[in-house]
Amino acid sequence: MTTVVDILKSKVDLVVHTIGPAASVFDAVKLMTEKNIGALVVVQGEQVIGIVSERDFARNLVLTARSPNETPVRDIMATLVMVVPPQRTSEECMALMTEHRLRHLPVMDAGRLTGLVSIGDLVKDILSEQKFIIEQLEHYIAGQRA
Helix, strand or coil: CCEHHHHHHHCCCCCCCEECCCCEHHHHHHHHHHHCCCEEEEEECCEEEEEEEHHHHHHHHHCCCCCCCCCEHHHCCECCCCCECCCCEHHHHHHHHHHHCCCEEEEEECCEEEEEEEHHHHHHHHHHHHHHHHHHHHHHHHHHHC
């Protein structure tokens, strides 16, 4: 089974993009756009205190007609952040994300933020595993017929 650490090793961009709670929502959205990502981990010092996503922007700022330049990230971020250790399997992460309707999971190792896995990362990994299994079964079946 693939673990979170395996998924992180396969990612092109290993940098976990973070932002402080006092930063403006405008700066957060700008950073997400520049990096082509859907979420930022909100940190204070070394501590993860929240996560802010495009969804938070749409639901907690746009729909309430607040100014992105004047609203701090802390006002729209999710403060209940589920984190996973690097040894967690992709299947366990997928179950956690499905159950709690999450799209991103910060990865914590010994109290340090070491990565971020998205639902897209997990889907890609699971599809890759399934493709491999199908290919192996096809080779097995073709070998049995010969």
